[in-house]
Amino acid sequence: MKMKVLMLVVSIAGLLAISSSAIAHHGAAAYDMSKPIVLKDAVITQFAWINPHPLIKADSKNEKGNVQHWTMEMGSTPASQLIGWTRNTLKPGDVVTLYVWQAKSGLTVGRFNKVVFADGKVMRDTQTGADNGGRADTEVGR
Amino acid sequence: MGNRFTRAMVGLAAALVLSSVAMAQTDQSQAKQGNEARSQWKYYPTDRAVGDGGPAPRRDLTGTWAGPGSGAAVPKGTNAQTPTAPPLTPMGQQLYAMNKPIGKYSPAGTNDPHSRYCDPFGFPQNMTNEIRGMTITTLPNRTFILIQYMNVWREIWTDGRALPTDVASGKDGLDPRYNGYSVGHWDDDYTFVVDTTGLDDSTWATKNGYPHSIDAHVQERYHRDAKNDLTLTITMDDPKLYTKPFFLGEEHFRWIPKQQLDDFTCIPSQVQQYLKEMGDPAGFDPNAPPQRR
Numbered sequence: 001m002k003m004k005v006l007m008l009v010v011s012i013a014g015l016l017a018i019s020s021s022a023i024a025h026h027g028a029a030a031y032d033m034s035k036p037i038v039l040k041d042a043v044i045t046q047f048a049w050i051n052p053h054p055l056i057k058a059d060s061k062n063e064k065g066n067v068q069h070w071t072m073e074m075g076s077t078p079a080s081q082l083i084g085w086t087r088n089t090l091k092p093g094d095v096v097t098l099y100v101w102q103a104k105s106g107l108t109v110g111r112f113n114k115v116v117f118a119d120g121k122v123m124r125d126t127q128t129g130a131d132n133g134g135r136a137d138t139e140v141g142r
Numbered sequence: 143m144g145n146r147f148t149r150a151m152v153g154l155a156a157a158l159v160l161s162s163v164a165m166a167q168t169d170q171s172q173a174k175q176g177n178e179a180r181s182q183w184k185y186y187p188t189d190r191a192v193g194d195g196g197p198a199p200r201r202d203l204t205g206t207w208a209g210p211g212s213g214a215a216v217p218k219g220t221n222a223q224t225p226t227a228p229p230l231t232p233m234g235q236q237l238y239a240m241n242k243p244i245g246k247y248s249p250a251g252t253n254d255p256h257s258r259y260c261d262p263f264g265f266p267q268n269m270t271n272e273i274r275g276m277t278i279t280t281l282p283n284r285t286f287i288l289i290q291y292m293n294v295w296r297e298i299w300t301d302g303r304a305l306p307t308d309v310a311s312g313k314d315g316l317d318p319r320y321n322g323y324s325v326g327h328w329d330d331d332y333t334f335v336v337d338t339t340g341l342d343d344s345t346w347a348t349k350n351g352y353p354h355s356i357d358a359h360v361q362e363r364y365h366r367d368a369k370n371d372l373t374l375t376i377t378m379d380d381p382k383l384y385t386k387p388f389f390l391g392e393e394h395f396r397w398i399p400k401q402q403l404d405d406f407t408c409i410p411s412q413v414q415q416y417l418k419e420m421g422d423p424a425g426f427d428p429n430a431p432p433q434r435r
Contacts, residue, residue: 030248030424050412052257055420073420078274078406082187082213103424110424 075126195369249421264345
């Protein structure tokens, strides 16, 4: 038990270390961080595990029933791996709920916040994955 | 009766043998699974050196080190990511005004040649930006620093030679280099000092867009605090562009127990995909006209 607690503390410290550099990479100035857009029953079309940031692509119907093609970026591959992401976490055809901070440009692109899988499991972004847009690994605000 | 007893005993013995074989196979299988779960080829950022590991070895930096952003509980440094420069000369101000760093302009507005094209950081930026891990190794007359990000290696001569003075001067002058020309010496048994000049001036000195000239003189001081701890301080003297020496920062590194680094690099085709599908559509440039919503 003590070992588990120690590992948790060490992991959080590590996440903090990696987060501090990753957040400075692109910043969040391009995104509206006031409230995430919720894409219910979104269908994953591609999960591109690329540098500098992986891209999640998904189709989702808006309130008028029209299909929108979304693209969102998440934390870098080394940072995301620290909280359990792999290149196979999302697959084309997966039906999920996505939360995304939309770009201020108004286009259907944004910074990924979190994904809720069909079984209720939640996975978050490293940098903006908390519900208030802060880091997922702590409750510290952005 | 005798035959029945004999058959029963043989059967019992066979069952014991088979079960013991099965148990052995299960143990081997579990052991194998355990090994597979902890591959010796994989970098685990949560694997950490414990404590300081004892006294630093004398005149020895050899090994693989986790740096800032590696996730390996490396102590926070100062200044290195976005340092504040001393007052710039008029030429320095002119060059600095041309650079639009990604932290301020985002991917759509930056002209950072690395962020948009994966161009080399060059030295000294490659020792402060994305310096998640490195390996230091030595030959009798040289020390090499192998930087994880972008798979870069730097060559530091330790044979007593002086730094060149003829980089980019005259028709026979040496060409400037992305990593410049470096010499090193031990200042004391635990402090290795590296001096570098002859830097390609197409690169930025820092992530936040500060320039450097070819004649910039950069000094790194690697101090091994303990077996598991290394501290690097970097100072740049570039009187053409800055009125005072520019402290580029202090960074800490921790010994990696398995000595295994991760793979992380900038790949031009992936950056182009990222910019086309994400970075440019997302936009943001504080000097640009209002964006449509």
